Amino acid sequence: MDATQTVPVVTIDGPSGSGKGTVSREVARRVGWHLLDSGALYRLVALSGRLHGLAPDDTAGHAALARAMDVEFGTDAGGAERIRLGGADVTADVRSEATGQGASRVAAWAPVREALVERQRAFARPPGLVADGRDMGTVIFPAARLKIYLTATAEERALRRHKQLKEKGSGANLAALSREIAERDQRDSTRAVAPLKPAHDARIVDSTGMSIAQVVEAVLAAGRAQGLWS
Ligand code: C5P
Numbered sequence: 001m002d003a004t005q006t007v008p009v010v011t012i013d014g015p016s017g018s019g020k021g022t023v024s025r026e027v028a029r030r031v032g033w034h035l036l037d038s039g040a041l042y043r044l045v046a047l048s049g050r051l052h053g054l055a056p057d058d059t060a061g062h063a064a065l066a067r068a069m070d071v072e073f074g075t076d077a078g079g080a081e082r083i084r085l086g087g088a089d090v091t092a093d094v095r096s097e098a099t100g101q102g103a104s105r106v107a108a109w110a111p112v113r114e115a116l117v118e119r120q121r122a123f124a125r126p127p128g129l130v131a132d133g134r135d136m137g138t139v140i141f142p143a144a145r146l147k148i149y150l151t152a153t154a155e156e157r158a159l160r161r162h163k164q165l166k167e168k169g170s171g172a173n174l175a176a177l178s179r180e181i182a183e184r185d186q187r188d189s190t191r192a193v194a195p196l197k198p199a200h201d202a203r204i205v206d207s208t209g210m211s212i213a214q215v216v217e218a219v220l221a222a223g224r225a226q227g228l229w230s
Contacts, residue, residue, distance in 0.1 A: 008128040008228055009143075011136035012219070014150035015185050015196060016100070017157025019207050019215060023150065024132035026216045031130075031229045036123035037073070038133035038140070039103065041116050043094045044071055044085055046102030051085075056102075059109045066115035095168065097180060104184045107134075108191040128228070134188060137199035146226050148219055149198035152208045157181055 010027070012020045021037065028035040048065040049058070072084040083091045093099055106112050113135075120140050123129055131140065137147035152160075158178040165172040188196040198204055203222060207215045223229050 007124040007126055008145045009124055009131055009141045010128070010146045010148070010219070010223060010228065011131045011133075011141050011144040011199070011202075012148045012150055013132075013134055013136050013138070013196070013198070013202070014148075015134075015157065015188065016181055017161040018150045018152050019160060019212055020132050020150045022212050023215050023219060024130045026212070027219050027223075028130040030216070030220060031128070031223070033128040033130050034123055034125055036120060036129055036131040036133075036136075038116075038120055038131065038136060039100075040073070040083060040094055041066075041071070041119065042103035042107045042112075043099045044069060044083070044090070045112055045116070046106050047090060047093055047099050048085060049106065050102065056105070059111055062106050062109065063111035063115045066112050066119075092168075096170065097165065097172065097177070101180065101184065104187050108187060108193070110193045113139075113193055134196045135194040137202050138197065139194045142199070145228055146223055147199045147202040148222070149202040149204045150215065151204065151206050154178065154181060154185070156208050 012024045014020045021039070024037070025035060045062055045066045048069050049062045052065065054061040070086050074082050074084070076082050081091060082089060083094050117140065120131070123131065124141070131144070133140070137144055137149070155178070158174060158181050161181065162172050162174050162177050205215065205218060
């Protein structure tokens with residue numbers, strides 16, 4: 001039996017700006033489980049491709065980087081997220097909107113997705129894993145003990161992303177952001193491989209009008225009801 005069957009996994013999938021990143025991080029912290037931010041891996045593939053000067057349509061080259069890239073997730077002394085690629089701090093680049101768009105393009109390619117499967121499953125380590133993404137419940141961890149599909153209206157998601165980018169000090173235009181989110185939703189949900197959709201056994205949580213704290217409490221309550229934590 002591999003670790004994905006013995007270690008309990010909670011999956012939190014959903015579209016961009018649904019709040020799943022913040023919610024997943026907070027749930028993992030509260031229960032003391034590991035966190036997989038799978039979107040960051042797709043972002044790192046796009047960024048590595050750019051740093052290696054790959055042509056934007058070089059599928060095999062990006063898949064090779066997805067397999068080989070040396071990635072480290074951590075936090076700095078103040079507890080802020082730090083992502084390293086080949087030892088260099090690339091956190092700001094990884095989180096930029098441009099890298100998000102690049103990620104959504106490379107994520108549509110089957111060889112890139114395939115190259116990341118084992119890397120993602122390796123995050124399932126005791127005492128448990130909270131996995132955040134688009135296909136965590138459908139493809140990567142189909143046997144997860146609890147699957148959440150977190151959504152919100154497109155308007156609310158654009159507003160949240162806008163606020164988040166502003167807080168990080170990067171300028172962002174709300175109208176452009178709404179357009180980019182709509183484009184990304186369209187590409188993520190219509191691609192042939194692992195399209196964004198709820199697993200058949202996922203609980204759908206519409207977070208429109210809910211605070212992050214309320215969503216976190218809802219996920220914690222669902223996990224408690226499943227006996228995953230006390
Ligand atoms: O969640 P985040 O915005 O970081 O994801 C960036 C892009 O990576 C998404 O738009 C999506 O195309 C892709 N992705 C994916 N499968 C995942 C996580 C992210 O296809 N499990």
